[in-house]
Amino acid sequence: MTTITQRLKHIQTQIADAERAYMRRPGSVLLLAVSKTKPAEAIAAAYQAGQRHFGENYLQEALKKQQELGAYDITWHFIGPIQSNKTKALATHFDWVHSVDSFKIAKRLSEQRPSHLPPLNICLQVNISDEASKSGIALADLAQLCEQTAVLPNLKLRGVMAIPAPQQDFEQQCQPYKTLYQAVSALRQPELLTFSFGMSGDLKAAIAEGSTIVRIGTALFGERDYGGSK
Numbered sequence: 011m012t013t014i015t016q017r018l019k020h021i022q023t024q025i026a027d028a029e030r031a032y033m034r035r036p037g038s039v040l041l042l043a044v045s046k047t048k049p050a051e052a053i054a055a056a057y058q059a060g061q062r063h064f065g066e067n068y069l070q071e072a073l074k075k076q077q078e079l080g081a082y083d084i085t086w087h088f089i090g091p092i093q094s095n096k097t098k099a100l101a102t103h104f105d106w107v108h109s110v111d112s113f114k115i116a117k118r119l120s121e122q123r124p125s126h127l128p129p130l131n132i133c134l135q136v137n138i139s140d141e142a143s144k145s146g147i148a149l150a151d152l153a154q155l156c157e158q159t160a161v162l163p164n165l166k167l168r169g170v171m172a173i174p175a176p177q178q179d180f181e182q183q184c185q186p187y188k189t190l191y192q193a194v195s196a197l198r199q200p201e202l203l204t205f206s207f208g209m210s211g212d213l214k215a216a217i218a219e220g221s222t223i224v225r226i227g228t229a230l231f232g233e234r235d236y237g238g239s240k
């Protein structure tokens with residue numbers, strides 16, 4: 011068994027254990043393998059072990075890997091910051107975009123989604139605790155952006171995404187997710203079923219608080235080496 015296969019099995023077990031521990035429906039949490047900075051071979055190894063959903067942060071890097079892996083039946087998720095000059099490629103080459111944080115970007119993605127493809131799945135990124143980062147909308151702006159994006163014809167609004175500031179303590183890890191989950195529930199928008207949160211360091215807390223997609227990089231593929239060239 012390869013290292014990636016063993017790690018994948020380990021993460022799947024952690025997810026299943028957390029689903030049981032926090033009374034989540036078995037199989038209700040999707041594992042998104044975050045492959046940024048990792049070569050196509052690493053994706054292929056995870057694919058061979060059964061993984062189908064992969065997340066990328068950098069457009070050019072992702073497009074290159076998509077080409078190399080053209081024969082694979084992969085569902086591609088974009089989870090990185092979005093510049094408006096990249097929306098056409100995102101709308102064309104991805105199945106999901108988790109990091110939508112303005113109406114302008116959402117509108118461009120809808121307009122640029124090719125007509126032969128199904129609506130693009132999107133999540134709205136909410137800045138829940140990480141004041142240092144500029145990515146994501148404020149919780150107070152979520153209701154309005156939901157309303158605006160829900161009517162765009164070539165998008166399917168699925169839910170929310172968050173990247174809180176890293177915490178060691180379990181209760182502190184839970185707090186921002188709890189806040190976001192409650193705020194979304196209060197909106198009473200039945201289509202908002204996706205909660206894209208939880209990474210290698212806080213997967214359990216995220217599942218405890220309602221995550222439906224955990225985005226796991228390091229625990230699956232090992233530490234990333236940016237080598238100054240991201």
Ligand SMILES: *Cc1c(COP(=O)(O)O)cnc(C)c1O
Binds near residue numbers: 067089090209211226
């Ligand atoms: C890199 C990244 C991840 C994965 O983080 P790990 O800590 O390596 O699991 C998840 N989500 C986003 C948005 C990322 O950029």
